[in-house]
Amino acid sequence: MQTRRIPANTVGLVVFALVVFALGAVDLVRPFGLRFSDLTGRVVTLDTMIRIGILTIVVVGLNLLMGYAGQISLGQAGFYALGAYASAILSTLAARHGILPGISDAWWWPWLAMLAGMGLTGLFAYLVGRPILRLKGNYLAMATLGLGFIINIFSAEFPSITGGNDGLTEIPRLRIGEFLLWPMQRYYFLVWGAAVLVILVALNIVNSRIGRALRAIHTGETAAATCGVDTERAKVQALVISAMMASLAGSLYAHFQSAVSPNPFGFTTSVELVTMAAVGGLSSVWGAPFGVATLYVIGDLIKSRMEKILPLQGGGYELILYGLLLVLIMIFLPSGVTAGGMDALRRLRRRRRPDAGEQTA
Amino acid sequence: MKALLRRKNLRWLWILLAVVASGILTVALGSLKHFQPYNYVQLALDGLRAGSIYALMAMGFVVVYSVTGIINFAQGEFVMLGAMITLTVDGLDLPLPPALKLIVSIVAGVLLTTAVGALMERLTIYPARRSAPVTLIIITIGVTIILRAVALLIWGADPHVLPAFTTLALEDRIFRIGDVTIQAQSLWIWGTLAAILVLLYLFLQRSLIGKALRACAVNRRGAQLMGINPSRMSLLSFALAAALGAIGGIVLGPVTRPIYDMGVMLGLRGFVAAILGGLLSVPGVVVGGLLLGVVENLAAGVTYPAFKSAVAFVILIALLLFRPQGILGGGEKPAEEA
Numbered sequence: 001m002q003t004r005r006i007p008a009n010t011v012g013l014v015v016f017a018l019v020v021f022a023l024g025a026v027d028l029v030r031p032f033g034l035r036f037s038d039l040t041g042r043v044v045t046l047d048t049m050i051r052i053g054i055l056t057i058v059v060v061g062l063n064l065l066m067g068y069a070g071q072i073s074l075g076q077a078g079f080y081a082l083g084a085y086a087s088a089i090l091s092t093l094a095a096r097h098g099i100l101p102g103i104s105d106a107w108w109w110p111w112l113a114m115l116a117g118m119g120l121t122g123l124f125a126y127l128v129g130r131p132i133l134r135l136k137g138n139y140l141a142m143a144t145l146g147l148g149f150i151i152n153i154f155s156a157e158f159p160s161i162t163g164g165n166d167g168l169t170e171i172p173r174l175r176i177g178e179f180l181l182w183p184m185q186r187y188y189f190l191v192w193g194a195a196v197l198v199i200l201v202a203l204n205i206v207n208s209r210i211g212r213a214l215r216a217i218h219t220g221e222t223a224a225a226t227c228g229v230d231t232e233r234a235k236v237q238a239l240v241i242s243a244m245m246a247s248l249a250g251s252l253y254a255h256f257q258s259a260v261s262p263n264p265f266g267f268t269t270s271v272e273l274v275t276m277a278a279v280g281g282l283s284s285v286w287g288a289p290f291g292v293a294t295l296y297v298i299g300d301l302i303k304s305r306m307e308k309i310l311p312l313q314g315g316g317y318e319l320i321l322y323g324l325l326l327v328l329i330m331i332f333l334p335s336g337v338t339a340g341g342m343d344a345l346r347r348l349r350r351r352r353r354p355d356a357g358e359q360t361a
Numbered sequence: 362m363k364a365l366l367r368r369k370n371l372r373w374l375w376i377l378l379a380v381v382a383s384g385i386l387t388v389a390l391g392s393l394k395h396f397q398p399y400n401y402v403q404l405a406l407d408g409l410r411a412g413s414i415y416a417l418m419a420m421g422f423v424v425v426y427s428v429t430g431i432i433n434f435a436q437g438e439f440v441m442l443g444a445m446i447t448l449t450v451d452g453l454d455l456p457l458p459p460a461l462k463l464i465v466s467i468v469a470g471v472l473l474t475t476a477v478g479a480l481m482e483r484l485t486i487y488p489a490r491r492s493a494p495v496t497l498i499i500i501t502i503g504v505t506i507i508l509r510a511v512a513l514l515i516w517g518a519d520p521h522v523l524p525a526f527t528t529l530a531l532e533d534r535i536f537r538i539g540d541v542t543i544q545a546q547s548l549w550i551w552g553t554l555a556a557i558l559v560l561l562y563l564f565l566q567r568s569l570i571g572k573a574l575r576a577c578a579v580n581r582r583g584a585q586l587m588g589i590n591p592s593r594m595s596l597l598s599f600a601l602a603a604a605l606g607a608i609g610g611i612v613l614g615p616v617t618r619p620i621y622d623m624g625v626m627l628g629l630r631g632f633v634a635a636i637l638g639g640l641l642s643v644p645g646v647v648v649g650g651l652l653l654g655v656v657e658n659l660a661a662g663v664t665y666p667a668f669k670s671a672v673a674f675v676i677l678i679a680l681l682l683f684r685p686q687g688i689l690g691g692g693e694k695p696a697e698e699a
Contacts, residue, residue, distance in 0.1 A: 072495045074502075131682045137494040138432040142632060143681045146674040149629070153671045267625065271502055278499070316513040323506030330500045331489045 009203050012286065017196045023049070024188040044297055046184050050256060052293050053191040054249045057198045059276050059288040061245030064202055066274070067282030068211060069238040070218030071133060072141045075148025076273050079121050079243040081155055081265035083250025086117030088168040088260045089161060095172075107175050114251040118244045125243035129236040148270050156262040167261025174255050191252055195289070198245055202285045205241065214238055218283075268319075275326045295322070390663035399540040404662040405655050410547045410616070412654020413554040414440070417609035418631025419638060419646035420561065421602035427578035427641055428598040430494060434501035435481060436606050437628020438508040439474050443607025444619035445516055446470040448523040459529045471607045477508070478603020482596050490592070505624070512621040523614030533615065550612045554647070557608065561643060574598065578641075626670055630657075633677045 027036045027046055037045040062076050090113035094104035103109060132143050155162050162168070173182040174190065181190050205211050213234040216224035225231045254260050272295070280291020299318045306317045391401065418436055425433040447470030455462050485500050492500075525533035527545040534545040565571040576584040577594040585591050610619070617623065630653060637649030653673065661669035 072498075132678075135681055138498055139681050141495065141498050142432065142636075143678055145629070146677045146681075150671055150674045150678075153667070153674075157665070157667055268506075271506065274499065274502075316510045319506050319510035319513070323503045323510060326503030326506065327485050327500050330492070330496050330503065331485065334489075334492055334496045 009207075013196065013200060013203070016199075016289075017192075020192045020196070021189065024185070024192060027185045027188070043301065046188060048296065048300060050184065050188055050191050052289070052296050053188070053195045054253050054256065055273070055276065055292045055296065056195045056289045057249035057252070058246045058273055059280065059292050060195075060198050060202045060285055061242030062273055062277045063280070063282060063285055063288055064205065064214070064245075065238050065242040066277060067284065068206060068218060069214040069235055071235055071238065072137075072144065072274075073239075073242070074141050074145035074267075074270050074274065075151070076144075076242070076246055077265045077267070077269035078148035078151035079125065079246035080250045080253070080269070080273075081151055081260075081262070082121040082124065082243075083114075083117045083247030084254040084260045084265065085155060085162060085168075085250070086120055086247070087113050087251035087254040088171050090116060091255075092168055092171055093161070107177055110172060110174055110255065114248065117251050118247045121247035122240045122244045125240045126236060129239040130232070133232065133235045133239060145267065145270070148267060152262055152266050155265065163261070165262060167259060167263075169259040171254050171258045171260070173258070187256060191256070194248060194252060198248070199285055199288070202245075206285060210234060210237060215283075271326075272322060275322050275329075278329050279325060295325070387659055387663050394663065396663070397540070400662070401659065402541050404658050406541065406543060406547070408655035408658030409651055410550055410654070411658065412634070412651035413550045414609045414613045414627065414650075415630050415634040415653055416554060416647040416650025417557065417605050418627060419634035419650045420557070420643055421605040421609075422632055422635040423638075423640060423643055423646050424574075424598045424605070425602045426635070428574060429486070429595045431486065431497045431501065432494075432632065433599070433602060434498060434628065435478075435505045435508060435624075436602060436631055437624030437626075438505050438512075439478060439603045439606025439624075440610035440613070440627050441512060441619065441621065441624040442474045442477060442508065442603075443470045443610030444523060444614040444623070445512060445521070445610075445621070446473050446607075447611050448521050448614060448619060449516075451523065459524075463524065463526070463529060467611055470611050471604055474607035474610075475600050475604045478606075479596055479600040481603075482599035486595065486599065487592060490595070505628075509622060509624065516621050518621065520618035520620040522618055523611075525615040526612075544616065546612070546615045550616075553608060553612045557605065558643070558647065565643075570597065629677075630670075630673045633673045633680070636677065636680050 023036060023039070024046075026034060026039065035046075036049070037043075058076060058080055062073065065071050065073055065076075087110065091110040094100060094109070128147060132140065132147070135143050156165050158164070159166075173180055174187075175181055181187050213224065213229045213231075216227065216229055217231050217234060221231055250265075276291040276295050277288065278291070279295055280287025280289070299321060302321055303318045418440060421436045421439065422433065425431055425436075447466045450466035450469045451463055453466075455465070457465065481504050485504055486497065489497060489500055522531060524530055525544075525546050526549050527534050536543045536545070563571075565575055573584065573589045574594055574597060576587065576589055577591055581591050584594070610623075631650070634650035634653045635646045637653055638644075638646030639649075640646070653676065656676070657669055657672040660672045661667075
């Protein structure tokens with residue numbers, strides 16, 4: 001008798017969601033007076049977990065673009081910024097200037113702004129994606145980098161709209177009807193709920209027709225085109241999806257931080273995002289949360305520990321770690337830690353059974 | 362007329378139109394600010410000074426790219442290191458007359474930066490030499506982050522100063538021609554660029570190593586069959602690029618205030634200059650660098666200073682999209698073999 005097999009990804013996603021939500025529930029329920037940060041010896045706090053969740057959303061998108069479609073983006077922080085600024089501008093300025101009274105202070109207005117931000121960022125990605133994705137390799141890297149820089153420079157200008165270098169503050173918290181999604185303990189569930197949803201979407205894309213087309217492009221663009229894949233369309237789709245994910249994360253960041261400024265969306269952030277994607281494994285959706293968490297927690301630790309030894313310069317050591325990890329991973333495991341680890345495991349298994357190794361070799 | 366309408370010439374017509382249009386726009390915007398002719402000359406001269414630095418950096422990009430096929434992101438950090446090491450050595454309490462001390466520190470700055478460039482190639486590029494170009498570019502970005510972070514730890518986040526070459530003091534000598542002013546350091550910068558051009562030309566055309574380097578750029582496999590060691594040429598190209606970057610940083614030092622993160626924007630502009638010149642020819646990218654310096658300074662001068670860096674990126678994206686072979690490169694040669 002045959003039973004219907006449940007796909008491993010579904011099981012994984014359910015387990016992942018349960019673990020993540022259980023962790024978040026600790027702070028809501030406070031069993032035995034414990035708090036979340038007590039579980040980790042005060043190394044990882046709820047605040048860190050929320051930031052990891054937000055960045056996970058960006059990195060999942062980046063994984064789709066870089067790992068599956070094989071198109072590098074050194075300007076992902078630009079899309080992240082677009083989302084954050086769309087939410088910040090629409091949810092603060094409209095109410096302040098009394099545009100659309102009655103609507104701009106309704107509870108659902110920020111949610112609408114979030115969707116509008118995703119739509120606008122997606123449209124923007126579509127418009128720039130068509131010409132830019134014709135470029136390859138080094139040139140694509142430089143073009144996306146330039147794009148990120150331009151967005152960053154413009155967000156520091158036009159003080160009446162973007163707040164200039166100081167940015168925008170007093171961004172309202174999100175609520176559903178009268179239910180405020182704040183303090184942090186509640187916001188945690190929104191962020192990780194979104195992250196789980198994004199992972200689900202990404203997994204579905206990867207295992208769909210588009211996902212197969214993207215992987216085909218990664219292996220060989222000409223070959224993919226010969227097999228009837230509309231390569232340009234598929235690449236633009238990947239860029240638009242990843243940009244919309246980045247935008248969603250940006251909106252969640254804006255409402256979490258309650259303030260946005262140009263600084264956290266610069267080139268360094270784009271590079272950090274690429275590093276996180278690389279640590280997690282470029283062609284693995286599951287790598288994203290682990291890559292982000294690993295880098296974020298280690299970076300945080302180094303920064304706080306070093307700050308005690310050398311005040312004000314802890315950030316330098318954190319950056320050295322980022323750089324070193326990036327270089328080492330790209331030299332030794334260019335397909336990412338997850339895939340590289342799998343390969344190593346396979347090799348190890350083969351060594352244990354020499355006869356099997358000869359058959360596959 | 363028929364010849365004029367041929368596809369290739371039509372492209373030049375477009376470029377000519379774009380140049381004329383942007384020229385008119387510049388004058389129109391300038392007249393809003395009541396610019397006199399000398400304002401434009403001053404802006405262009407300052408642009409030429411910055412452009413010379415971009416040209417030096419662009420040469421570094423070209424040397425590495427033509428030999429190894431890598432866009433070396435760390436080029437900007439070489440500029441920073443050159444300036445920082447020089448001003449550190451110059452700040453040491455050495456029993457030397459000031460002029461000699463400056464010369465010693467300049468030599469130290471160039472040599473140490475060259476060593477860093479060579480070390481970078483051996484430690485990070487050489488082990489990954491068979492990787493895809495995107496992997497290699499990410500590696501150079503990683504090196505960039507490390508170098509910048511190390512600079513932050515050594516030199517802190519504050520800007521430093523390097524004395525002007527002519528006066529050996531912070532105040533530079535200034536020449537006035539009518540209403541236009543020129544700092545003596547600008548002359549040093551232009552002189553250095555000219556000297557480097559001549560030296561690089563002699564090195565690449567006359568010396569055996571230079572010829573080997575060029576052979577590697579033309580055809581790596583062919584050069585290898587002729588007994589040239591491509592890995593050694595890769596090492597040489599990084600060292601040369603680092604030296605060029607360091608020299609740029611040192612002559613630039615007195616007119617800016619060197620700071621640990623100066624390499625980011627400089628490096629990107631150097632890259633834009635390199636793309637302008639087609640990424641493969643040294644004279645081409647020098648023209649590209651000077652052009653970029655003048656254009657961005659004029660554009661920023663007639664609009665807002667804050668848009669100066671945006672100008673370079675807009676040019677970058679427009680170029681990559683419409684003319685990736687550069688405005689000076691031949692129309693046929695693809696700049697990158699996919």
